[in-house]
Amino acid sequence: MEDLSIYIHWPFCKSKCPYCDFMSIPKNDSKEYEEVENWLLKDLKISLRELEDPFIKTIFFGGGTPSLMGPKTIEKIVNFITKNYKTDHDIEISLEANPATFSNKKLQEIKDAGVNRLSLGVQSFQNKNLKFLGRIYDSEQALKAAEMVASIFSNYSFDFIYGYQTQSMDDLKDDLTKAVNFDCPHVSCYQLTFEEGTPFFQLLREGKIRPINEEQEVEIFEYIQNFLREFFFNRYEISNYALKNFESKHNLAYWKYQNYLGIGPSAHSRLVFDNQKYELKKYSNLDKWKSNLSNNPPAYEEKRILTDYEQLEEIFVMGLRLSDGILVESLKSKFSDSMLNSIFERIVFLRDKNLLKKSDTHIRLSESGVLKQNSIVEFLFN
Numbered sequence: 001m002e003d004l005s006i007y008i009h010w011p012f013c014k015s016k017c018p019y020c021d022f023m024s025i026p027k028n029d030s031k032e033y034e035e036v037e038n039w040l041l042k043d044l045k046i047s048l049r050e051l052e053d054p055f056i057k058t059i060f061f062g063g064g065t066p067s068l069m070g071p072k073t074i075e076k077i078v079n080f081i082t083k084n085y086k087t088d089h090d091i092e093i094s095l096e097a098n099p100a101t102f103s104n105k106k107l108q109e110i111k112d113a114g115v116n117r118l119s120l121g122v123q124s125f126q127n128k129n130l131k132f133l134g135r136i137y138d139s140e141q142a143l144k145a146a147e148m149v150a151s152i153f154s155n156y157s158f159d160f161i162y163g164y165q166t167q168s169m170d171d172l173k174d175d176l177t178k179a180v181n182f183d184c185p186h187v188s189c190y191q192l193t194f195e196e197g198t199p200f201f202q203l204l205r206e207g208k209i210r211p212i213n214e215e216q217e218v219e220i221f222e223y224i225q226n227f228l229r230e231f232f233f234n235r236y237e238i239s240n241y242a243l244k245n246f247e248s249k250h251n252l253a254y255w256k257y258q259n260y261l262g263i264g265p266s267a268h269s270r271l272v273f274d275n276q277k278y279e280l281k282k283y284s285n286l287d288k289w290k291s292n293l294s295n296n297p298p299a300y301e302e303k304r305i306l307t308d309y310e311q312l313e314e315i316f317v318m319g320l321r322l323s324d325g326i327l328v329e330s331l332k333s334k335f336s337d338s339m340l341n342s343i344f345e346r347i348v349f350l351r352d353k354n355l356l357k358k359s360d361t362h363i364r365l366s367e368s369g370v371l372k373q374n375s376i377v378e379f380l381f382n
C-alpha cells in the first residue's frame with residue numbers, strides 16, 4: 001500500500017452560509033452530534049479494514065464545521081489510527097475551525113486530542129464583509145478566535161475569501177496585515193464562487209449581487225501575491241501561501257494525486273486496489289450513509305475504476321494548481337508514450353502562447369496562465 005491521507009467529514013454547521021455548497025446540515029443538537037461521532041468511528045474502522053497495510057501520513061478533519069465535534073471523539077479517532085496503523089513519525093493532523101465555535105479551553109482540548117495544525121476559516125476581519133458572507137460572528141470575535149489559535153498552535157492557517165462587492169482593496173490589505181501581524185505561517189485566499197443551488201447563485205441570477213470582473217480578479221490576485229511575498233510567503237498553490245515548511249501536507253496529497261480515504265457522508269476517496277485506481281464516494285444523505293454502514297460490506301454511492309485517460313486528466317487538474325507543477329518523470333513512468341504524445345503536443349502549443357512552462361522535468365502554469373487553469377485543462381483534454 002502506498003502512502004495514505006485520511007479525510008474525516010463532519011456534516012454539521014451552526015448555520016448555512018449562503019455561498020456554500022458543501023455537504024453540511026445546519027444543526028445544534030449535541031445528541032445527534034454524539035450519534036454521528038460514533039458512526040464516523042464505525043465508518044473509519046470498516047474503511048481501513050479494506051486496505052492492505054496503509055501508511056498514514058495525514059489526517060484532516062473537514063466539513064461542515066469539525067470544530068463542533070467533541071474533543072473526546074477527535075482523540076478516539078486519532079488514537080484508533082495511530083495505535084492500529086503505521087503512521088508517519090511527524091503525521092500532520094489538521095482540523096478546520098469556525099471562529100464562532102470554540103473557547104480557549106475547547107481549542108486546547110482539540111490540541112490535546114492530537115490535532116497539530118489548525119485551519120481557521122476567518123474569511124474576513126471586516127464586519128460588513130462578514131455580514132455579506134452570512135458568517136455568524138463579527139470582527140471582534142474573529143480577532144479573538146485568531147488570537148486563541150495563534151497562542152495555542154504553531155502550525156495554523158487563516159483562510160480568507162476575496163472577490164465580492166462589499167470588499168475593498170483596503171479591507172483586503174487590513175485582513176492580510178492582521179494575518180502577518182499574528183505571525184501566521186499559512187494563508188489561504190480563495191475567490192468567492194457562485195455555486196449552483198446556493199442562495200448566492202440565485203441572487204446572482206436575479207442580478208441582486210454581482211461577481212467581480214476579470215480585470216479585478218487579476219488585480220486582487222496579484223495584490224495578494226505581492227503583499228504576502230514581501231513577508232516571505234511562497235504561493236505554493238493557486239490559492240495557498242506558506243512560510244517555508246508550513247505547506248499543508250494533507251492538501252499537497254490531493255494536488256499530487258496521492259491516495260486518500262474519505263470518511264463520513266459525501267466523502268470522496270482515490271484508492272488503488274489490485275493495481276487499479278478507484279474513485280469512491282460515500283453516501284451524501286446522512287441517513288443513507290448511516291444505514292449503509294450496517295451492510296456487510298457497505299456499498300458506495302459511487303464506485304468505479306478510473307481509466308488511464310481520466311487519471312491523466314485528474315493529474316493535470318490537480319497538479320497544475322501547484323507552483324511546482326507536475327513531474328514529467330511521474331507521467332512517463334505511468335502512462336504510455338502514445339497517450340502522452342498527444343497531450344505533449346498541446347502543451348507545446350500552450351507553451352508557445354506563454355500559458356504553460358515546460359522543462360525536461362516539470363510542467364507548470366506560467367504567470368499569465370495561472371488564472372486560466374480551467375480553460376487550459378479543458379484545452380488539453382477535449
Ligand code: SF4
Binds near residue numbers: 014015
Ligand atoms: S461554515 Fe463552512 S461548511 Fe459550514 S456552511 Fe459555512 S462555509 Fe459551509
